[in-house]
Amino acid sequence: MAEEFEKTYKALFRRYYAGLLFYAARLVGEDDAEDIVQDVFVEVWRRKDTVEVGEQIQAFLYRSVYTKASIC
Numbered sequence: 001m002a003e004e005f006e007k008t009y010k011a012l013f014r015r016y017y018a019g020l021l022f023y024a025a026r027l028v029g030e031d032d033a034e035d036i037v038q039d040v041f042v043e044v045w046r047r048k049d050t051v052e053v054g055e056q057i058q059a060f061l062y063r064s065v066y067t068k069a070s071i072c
Contacts, residue, residue, distance in 0.1 A: 005048050012057065013041060020065050027069040036072065040064040 024033035
């Protein structure tokens with residue numbers, strides 16, 4: 001199960017990282033954008049036992065970036 005999530009996680013990272021980075025940079029600037037996106041992916045990894053990767057994962061990732069950017 002953990003091995004399966006690791007593959008899914010890597011695929012999510014490859015698919016969404018660049019777009020999330022661009023989005024975060026527009027919200028907070030380039031200096032903080034990478035930290036925000038990495039924090040979001042770390043949080044997904046921490047919650048790997050409860051997070052469901054499905055149709056709504058893209059919206060979840062972008063909303064998470066928005067929320068973290070609002071805190072900065």
